[in-house]
Amino acid sequence: MAAPPKDAFRLGFVGAGNLAESITRGVIRSAVLPPASIRTTHHRAERRSLFGSFGCRILETNAQVVEDSDVVIISVKPQIVKQVLTELKPFFTKDKLIVSIAAGIKMKDIKDWSGKSRIIRVMPNTPSAVGLAASVFCTGETATKKDEERVSKLFGAIGKVWTADEKYFDAITGLSGSGPAYIYLAIEALADGGVAAGLTRDLALGLASQTVLGAAAMVNQTGKHPGQLKDEVTSPAGTTIAGIRELEKGAFRASLINAVVAATDRCRELSQS
Secondary structure, three states, rough: OOOOOOOOOOOOEEEOHHHHHHHHHHHHHHHOOOEEEEEEEEOOOOHHHHHHHHHOOOOOOHHHHHOOOOOOEEEEEEEEEEEHHHHHHHHHHOOOOOEEOOOOOHHHHHHHOOOOOOOEEEEOOOHHHHHHEEEEEEEOOOOOHHHHHHHHHHHHEEEEEEEEOHHHHHHHHHHOOOOHHHHHHHHHHHHOOOOOOOOOOHHHHHHHHHHHHHHHHHHHOOEEEEEEEHHHHHHOOOHHHHHHHHHHHHHHHHHHHHHHHHHHHHHHHHHOO
């Protein structure tokens, strides 16, 4: 029998969507918490059944989830966060940590709606579904060191975790939040190129996705700058430089830079509306 976690606490999800599911799977798989320490509720029977199959505790209302938890993750859609927090305000006692993963919702608003300042805001991304998320968090004024450690463990169970000031969260959304879509587009385009060059669709897509995965691992694991790794593959008058030349003609790097800036600007607009 596995030993219980040294820092056992009760984790509650207000909102039991896909990201809550990914976090739950990662937390259980990594033995950060036992399933019985996790609780949630949902209006749809299939979601309650899914979390119940993990061994989580299924309660009747969000208020019960908050009352029965030490750490409460707010994982509802951004447009209903105000309504949800306002309704749950009487149940957020000072001993509870509020963790928000709602995109674009600032800690100031969370504090106003919940009446509490013990808050941590987290920006994960969709590769959390396969345990490869890039998550960034910032802390509210009364969040403790233990709160930070707990959040690091929770989100470390689904990928890598960084900390940053909240003022950078629009840019983080533009890069790592929206970034997977840019890479999916690149993978699709690489595969289309393979098909245009005569490969079967299945082979082209497999090679494209594995190439992106391997290149990312090279950056993460070697510590080398991407430019250095690019140069190591690029021989004089060879095939790679011929391809890079075409990418430069199409403003490949400028397009990615502009995509991140445009997404950042849009995130800023949405958070101010």
